[in-house]
Amino acid sequence: MMIPIRCFTCGNLIGDKFVPFQGRVKGGEEPGKVLDELGLKRYCCRRMLISSIDVIDQVLPFYSRKPEL
Numbered sequence: 292m293m294i295p296i297r298c299f300t301c302g303n304l305i306g307d308k309f310v311p312f313q314g315r316v317k318g319g320e321e322p323g324k325v326l327d328e329l330g331l332k333r334y335c336c337r338r339m340l341i342s343s344i345d346v347i348d349q350v351l352p353f354y355s356r357k358p359e360l
Contacts, residue, residue, distance in 0.1 A: 294343055300335035312340050 296306035308329045315325045326337050 295339060298333070298336045298339050301333055303331075303333065303336050305331065305336050305339050309340060309343070 294306055294309040297303065298305050308331065312322075312325055312329060316322050322341060326340065331337050331340070
């Protein structure tokens with residue numbers, strides 16, 4: 292998954308918080324509580340982590356290599 296390094300809106304650093312966020316949420320913790328503990332208070336930064344989805348599995352079936360010359 293490619294998560295942006297900085298928030299698109301405010302420029303806050305969020306790239307280093309994605310792995311802990313994802314691990315704790317998969318572990319059963321509430322996403323809002325995890326974001327508060329990671330120090331993400333602004334809603335623009337919170338949406339960057341909450342709305343991220345892994346699309347590589349959807350893109351791979353359409354990938355084809357360029358023919359070599």
